[in-house]
Amino acid sequence: MSTGFDSRGNPVTGFTDSVATTPATGIRGSLDLFLTRIRGGDLGSLPVIAGLVVIWVAFQTLNPAFLSSRNLVDLTMQCAAIGTITLGVVLVLLVGQIDLSVGSISGLAAAVLAVTFVQWQWNPVAAILAAVAVGCLAGLLYGYLFTRFGVPSFVITLAGLLGFQGLQLWVLGDTGSINLPYDSWLVFFAQQLYLPAWASYAVVVLGVAGYAWSLTTRARRRAAADLESQSTGAILLRSALLLTVLGLAVWYLNLSRGVGVMFLFFLVLVVAVNHALTRTRWGRAVYAVGGSAEAARRAGIRVDRIYYSAFAMCTTLAAVGGILAAARLAAANQSSGAGDTNLNAIAAAVIGGASLFGGRGTAFAALLGVVVIQSISSGLTLLSLDSSVRFMITGVVLVLAVIVDSVSRRSRTASGRG
Structure with missing residues (x-):
């Protein structure tokens, strides 16, 4: 156990060879945060x-x-x-x-x-x-x-x-x-x-990759500032869900003329x-x-x-x-x-x-x-x-x-x- 100072000069006491001082919001934490926002009236979409x-x-x-x-x-x-x-x-x-x-x-x-x-x-x-x-x-x-x-x-x-x-x-x-x-x-x-089927799937993959990169960049930035950030698991879960939803939507539209x-x-x-x-x-x-x-x-x-x-x-x-x-x-x-x-x-x-x-x-x-x-x-x-x-x-x-x-x-x- 050691005592140091954070980036703002405030004293921090913790275990130096334990977890990082920057908390990460995992999957469970993300769900709790979401429910807290709902109870607070922030219904979003x-x-x-x-x-x-x-x-x-x-x-x-x-x-x-x-x-x-x-x-x-x-x-x-x-x-x-x-x-x-x-x-x-x-x-x-x-x-x-x-x-x-x-x-x-x-x-x-x-x-x-x-x-x-x-x-x-x-x-x-x-x-x-x-x-x-x-x-x-x-x-x-x-x-x-x-x-x-x-x-x-x-x-x-x-x-x-x-x-x-x-x-x-x-x-x-x-x-x-x-x-x-x-x-x-x-x-x-x-x-x-209309996009060819292969092109529509490529757009979905690129879009989700960009989304995951954006979340990862934001998480790293927040972690560097000693702020709560999303864990890698939570980012992967959100990206996977988005990929699934968009992939199914594009597949269904491609049954007709496509996107x-x-x-x-x-x-x-x-x-x-x-x-x-x-x-x-x-x-x-x-x-x-x-x-x-x-x-x-x-x-x-x-x-x-x-x-x-x-x-x-x-x-x-x-x-x-x-x-x-x-x-x-x-x-x-x-x-x-x-x-x-x-x-x-x-x-x-x-x-x-x-x-x-x-x-x-x-x-x-x-x-x-x-x-x-x-x-x-x-x-x-x-x-x-x-x-x-x-x-x-x-x-x-x-x-x-x-x-x-x-x-x-x-x-x-x-x-x-x-």
């Missing part, structure tokens, strides 16, 4: 996953074709465009703001793409960049109006909803509809491009945004501003810049979603981005777990939320029910998601006080 299971079981019972491989492939492809828009909404919700114009911006981006690509004969890459740039500029404008004049984001983006919808109609002109060439690589990408490249593109965006939120200084600043803008400001964070970036990334992703939607439809028209696009994107973000109060949520909220929204839509379509039923069910699910968010927030507050 559990309510969403439970709700999704209920939805899938209900629709499968009513129509056995719902969970068929063919229908699930269609469902994943339908998730890509609206899911990309939802991903942007999650970012702006994290800083405690809202964007009501994502539907209009996606429609405007689709219109810009169609006009520049088809009518002006631009290179498709240049046309895509122009459409994305329009979305980014809209977000920068929102950031300027919000930080410079203090206009509430609700008002700014509501004005943007109306203004950009009008601009979309002006860009499309008298025809009101422009078809994209079916032989273009953009339409092929959105409609017909769509457009859906894979959406998943890559989700992973990239998640990395930015959890592994960068910018991501930590986003959560800090969403938790308390004043506290973040006093901590030295450039709050105005965070607002600028959140609005700009939200509208940029909305533009990318509009491009994907136009490519899948092979057209841009007056209804692009209209209808329930705006409401579904916001509802999916909240249903997926992004808090309306700011400071809580992940990029994967976009993935979970949009799967719930599209599952409801797909199931009701198979049952040949009217769209009015879909609106009502989606509304009920949205209210339940907000209730769960509010209850879990109160539980965490009460636990913190206790």
